Amino acid sequence: MRGPCQNSSCTFNATKTCVLGNPPDDCENRPILDEGNDKDKENEKDADDGAVDVEDEDDASRADAVHVGTPVLTEPDDGLRSLPASRTLGVAQVNAITESRPACLVGIVGLAGAGKTAALVSAYLLLSNGSFKGFSYADSDTLRAFEEITRASRTWQKGNPPEQITVHTTLSNDREAGFLHLRLRRDEDDRIFDMLLPDLPGEWSRLLIDRDDTERFAFLGASSVIWIMVDGRQFANAGRVAHARYRAKLLIERLANLLKETRPHLIVVPTWQDKVAFPQAEAEILLECGRSFGFEVDIAPIASFSWNDDIVPGEGVAELFNMTLTAGPPPPDFWPDTDPASNDRKLASYRRDV
Incomplete structure (x- = not known):
């Protein structure tokens, strides 16, 4: 040697x-x-x-x-868990999850400032504190992404809130949606649900409304439910309500054209309910608009955060998730009754022919 x-x-x-x-x-x-x-x-x-x-x-x-050339440290035990390397998931990773197990893919659209990211942050913080009504945290493949978008909400002090709790959403790939993943356990029956939630810039929805730019929203065709996030403050403002209503109705129309024959469940989500309640008359207008395009529509007002002593932070967020997981069209009849047409089936007309 x-x-x-x-x-x-x-x-x-x-x-x-x-x-x-x-x-x-x-x-x-x-x-x-x-x-x-x-x-x-x-x-x-x-x-x-x-x-x-x-x-x-x-x-x-x-x-x-x-x-020389041998490893200094031995490999870690396979049983040890570590944080996932990924942040948000891409479309290919989402497809892999939906192909391997049942999952609820949610579409989330809305203009900048409507509170899309704030709703996701609120849900994550409620789960982290064990305060998510009816559900508990089971797992997530995107913990790093959740921690990144919740960073600002952890630093402000009570009584001195920042002007903006969540940062403006930006994506490394401006042509592909980024998805957050949550696995929830429902308290009443211990059933597990996987949810895939896109965190998208408001500019995408603005281009969809203004230019009918649908390229980035192809994934909506596979969604089980679509949230239409609207700023509830604008619908309670006499000077802004007409414009806000027009934009929301146009967004519903754009979605109908984009989805063609597909009709996932729509949930209109008015935000900022700690500031002002969503007018019932405006809710009825949006419900009727969605139904005119063949959608099943619900309203789920939320207050992701709250500066109102009468409304707790996260008001309505857990209910929105529960509505999302239980929404959907009724199952079709297993064996529907049909009326036979003449000469439609040879066996049915056999005795008549002979």
């Missing part, structure tokens, strides 16, 4: 390749190590005399030869 290379200009110790082209086991610059060499023992001196222990040097050389 040979030790490390003694040629100072050679890189064999690091690269395992001789710069002179010599076979590694025959290179003269690598001394032969002989564990049974008695000459090493004759060279031993008393340590107090300051002599060099040759045997110790040989042992160190052998150790260096053995450990």
Whole structure:
């Protein structure tokens, strides 16, 4: 067995390749190590005399030869859990989840400032504190993403709130949606639900309304439920309500054209309910608009955060999630009754023909 290379200009110790082209086991610059060499023992001196222990040097050389290129640390136990490397999930990852197990894909649209991200932040904080009515946290593949969007909401002090709790949503890929994942356990029956929730910039919805730009929203065709987030303050403002109503109705029309024959359940979500209650008359207008395009529509007002002592932070958010998980068209008849048409089936007309 040979030790490390003694040629100072050679890189064999690091690269395992001789710069002179010599076979590694025959290179003269690598001394032969002989564990049974008695000459090493004759060279031993008393340590107090300051002599060099040759045997110790040989042992160190052998150790260096053995450990070159081997891992310093052993692999961690497979049973240990670590935070997922990903932040938001891409469309390919969402497809992999929906193909492997049942999952509720939610579409979330709304203009900037409507409170799309705030609703997701509120739900995550409520789950973190065990205050999510009817549900408890089971798992998430996007914890890093949730922590990133909730960072600002953890730093403000009561009585001195910031002007904006959540940061403006930006995506690394401006052409593809980024999804957050939550796995919830329902308290009443311990049933597990996987939810996939997009966190999208408000500019996407603005382009959908203004230019009918539908390219980024192709995933909505696979969604079970769509949330239409609207700023409830504008619907209670006499000077802004007409414009807010027009934009919301146009958004519903754009979704109907985008989805073609598909009609997922729509939930209109008025936000900022800690500031002002959503007018019932405006709710009826939006419900009627959605139904005119063939949608099943519900209203779910929320207050993601609250500066009102009469409304708790997160008011209505858990109810919105529960409505989302229970919404959907009624199941079709297993064996519907049909009236046979003449000459439609030969077996049915057999006796008449004979």
